[in-house]
Amino acid sequence: MSTRPVVFNLVNCIIGVSVLAMPFCFQECGIVLCGVAITFSAWLTKKSCSLLLKAGQIARRRNYEGLALSTYGAPGKLAVEISIIGLLIGSLIAFNVIIGDLVPSIFHNLSGVEVTWTVRAILMTLLAFGVGLPLSMMRNLKSLSSFSAISLSFYAFFVVQIFFTALPRIVEGSWIYSLNYWRPEKLLNYVPIFALAFACQPQLFALYETLPDPSVKHMEGVVDTGINVVALVYFLVGLFGYVCFYNVGVQGDMLNNYSTTFTSYLIKVGFVMSVIVSFPLMVYPLRASLHSLIFSESSSSENLPGGSGFIQPDRFTYLTLTIISGTLMMGILFPQVEFVLALTGATMGTLIAFVFPSCLFLRAVSEKTNTRLIAKVGC
Numbered sequence: 001m002s003t004r005p006v007v008f009n010l011v012n013c014i015i016g017v018s019v020l021a022m023p024f025c026f027q028e029c030g031i032v033l034c035g036v037a038i039t040f041s042a043w044l045t046k047k048s049c050s051l052l053l054k055a056g057q058i059a060r061r062r063n064y065e066g067l068a069l070s071t072y073g074a075p076g077k078l079a080v081e082i083s084i085i086g087l088l089i090g091s092l093i094a095f096n097v098i099i100g101d102l103v104p105s106i107f108h109n110l111s112g113v114e115v116t117w118t119v120r121a122i123l124m125t126l127l128a129f130g131v132g133l134p135l136s137m138m139r140n141l142k143s144l145s146s147f148s149a150i151s152l153s154f155y156a157f158f159v160v161q162i163f164f165t166a167l168p169r170i171v172e173g174s175w176i177y178s179l180n181y182w183r184p185e186k187l188l189n190y191v192p193i194f195a196l197a198f199a200c201q202p203q204l205f206a207l208y209e210t211l212p213d214p215s216v217k218h219m220e221g222v223v224d225t226g227i228n229v230v231a232l233v234y235f236l237v238g239l240f241g242y243v244c245f246y247n248v249g250v251q252g253d254m255l256n257n258y259s260t261t262f263t264s265y266l267i268k269v270g271f272v273m274s275v276i277v278s279f280p281l282m283v284y285p286l287r288a289s290l291h292s293l294i295f296s297e298s299s300s301s302e303n304l305p306g307g308s309g310f311i312q313p314d315r316f317t318y319l320t321l322t323i324i325s326g327t328l329m330m331g332i333l334f335p336q337v338e339f340v341l342a343l344t345g346a347t348m349g350t351l352i353a354f355v356f357p358s359c360l361f362l363r364a365v366s367e368k369t370n371t372r373l374i375a376k377v378g379c
Contacts, residue, residue, distance in 0.1 A: 003222050005145030006207055010200060010226035012148035013207075013281035015155060015233060016274065017094040018197040022234050023241030023250045025190050030180040033187060034238055037194045042231040045198035048354050049223045051361040051375055052204060053216045059364045063205045064285075065292055068356070071363035080356055081293045084202045086348035088286035089327055091199075095275050095282070096331025100124050101253050102268045109265060121332045128328045131276045136283040136320050142210050144280060151274040158267060159236050166240040175243050196349040197234060198227055201357060202285040279324075287311070287319045 026034045052064070061067040064084065069077040103123045104115035113119070138144065169175050200207075200223075208219050242250060245257045255271065258264035291311050311319070358375040365371075 003211060003218060005142065005148075006210055006222050007226050007229075008145050008148040008152055009141060009210070009281065010203070010207055010222055011229050012144075012151050012274075012278055013203045014198055014200050014226065014230045016278050017091070017098050018193065019155070019234060019237050020098065020254050020271075021193055021252055022197075022238035023245065023254045024252050025193060026238040026242040027180065027246065027250045028183065028186045029190055030182040030186075031239060031242065032181045033184060035235055037187065037191075038197070038231050038234050038238075041194045041198055042227050044354060045200070046220075046223055046227055048357045049201060049204055050216075050220055051371070052201060052357040053208070053219055054371070055357070055361040055364040056205065057216050062208060064202065064356075065289065067360055067364070071360050076360075078293070080352075081289050083348045083351045083356065084289045085286060085293070087196075087199065087352050088202055088282050088289075089323075089330075090348065091196075092279070092282050092286070092323070092327035093330045093334065095279065096124060096128065096328050097334065098253065098275050099127055099272055100331060102255060102272050103127060105260070106265065106268055106272070109260060124328060124332060127272070127276060128324055132279040133320065133324050135277065136280045136287075136324060137317075138280055139316075141206055141281070141284060144277070147277045148281075151277045154270040154274050155233055158270065159233060159240075161263065161267060162237060162240045162244065166243040169243050175246060179242060179246055192349065195353060198230060199349050199353045200226075201352050202289075203281060206285055206288075283320060283323055286323055287316070290319055290323070291315060 022034070025037075029037070052067070055071070056062055056067050059067055059070045061070055065077050065080050068080040072079075100120055100123075104120045107113065107119070107123055108115050115123075135144075135147075204219075204223075207222070208214055211218055211222070237254075241254045241257075245254070248257065251257055255264075255268055258267065288311070295315070361371070361375045365375075
């Protein structure tokens, strides 16, 4: 069987909100510097995932928290659980913020009704509970591959559309002398966004379980392919989006720069649907981590992300409802997506994406290898 559905799900759980902040980052830090930052972050994420998979193989664990428990005991498991919960909550809040940015303008164009803060909140709530919740109630990630494929088709269309929008400016050429290319003094402010841009470690073992023939080698291939695709999309959207709107200033959510045309309407609808489809890819490991943290028996039953345990139906429902409603409320209250991404990336994102995988690998593997040297750098 092909690993393509797993690649689709991996790409869909990575890409999404961060892609809309890329043109803003290109504006603030410069084209060349952002290209370097994207490349380096992608490479680090690949190495981090490889460390996590290899450590899991040696420790005979197929979940993040279980690996932490076997290497660092209960304190390690608790630290990983809290960090995964924080990272995924931040990601879901950002998803809700994007929906809150896009849906009101779509609604206004269709109905002509003036959108107030209350209307925005109502629209976000309807989508979260009407679409996000039913999808998040799925227990099997394999069933999401078709939705992920549709979502990725939209991202491909988005890249093509933004290229053709930027094409007249590219041909005209004056942008070459007006754009920023290297602004390292601004980079520190946006490092957290780049650190979070490729984060997929919380979903790694859950996706590993959906492989037709699970192995570290096959999963590393999936990770390499998926991250390469995401890196290319980030760079193209960042570059072309910056070229399109450099003269008026790129906003943190680039879609706020779009005028009210039929094409922009389609783009916004497509983004809303792709973001909602990504909900369960975040809810799945978050729900399992919350269950592991709250219910003590999950420590022995391995009821963890990617594990073989089973969450009781009532707990499954309550946890899912809590996640959807809690992150929705925070998304309504914090409307700046760049703030949410930067805060999450600077804290939980860095720990889960780079620090913990390196520490777990060093604890699980005692042989002196080049990989171990890389892991020491990560710590």
